[in-house]
Amino acid sequence: MNRDEKRNRDAALPGLTVQRKVPTVWMQAGLSGTLEIDASTNCLVVRTPMGTGASTERLVDIDVAWSPGWSVALRDGTPALIDANGQVACRLGDQITVGGGFIETSRIGILSCTGKGRVFEASELTRT
Numbered sequence: 001m002n003r004d005e006k007r008n009r010d011a012a013l014p015g016l017t018v019q020r021k022v023p024t025v026w027m028q029a030g031l032s033g034t035l036e037i038d039a040s041t042n043c044l045v046v047r048t049p050m051g052t053g054a055s056t057e058r059l060v061d062i063d064v065a066w067s068p069g070w071s072v073a074l075r076d077g078t079p080a081l082i083d084a085n086g087q088v089a090c091r092l093g094d095q096i097t098v099g100g101g102f103i104e105t106s107r108i109g110i111l112s113c114t115g116k117g118r119v120f121e122a123s124e125l126t127r128t
Helices: 003-011
Strands: 029-038 043-050 058-066 071-075 078-082 088-091 095-104 118-127
Touching: 029 058, 058 095, 088 118
Parallel strands: 058 118
Antiparallel strands: 029 043, 029 095, 043 058, 071 078, 078 088, 095 118
């Protein structure tokens, strides 16, 4: 593979928000949804239903600040979330639950991939 082919292949990878350091206190909320790509920002998000009932429910993309060392890579031709040990944590379309909680990006000193001022700071991940 030449340099231009590699650059074009890497350009297809979505971005993601990553924490600068491991939190000293882990929040206990849970975020359940599907690992997806926000088409408007090309960022990895958790897509979750929000609303008060079936008729008012809509899908919302939540930007998750993953633990330090986590990344996105192609596995079998599909973007996958890679943990700090280099293992596939989950793939696009997987149903997941992320432990943690919402926090202001300014409080933890990061930039959100989606440009939002609040992210869900992840402390753990479970595939459901």
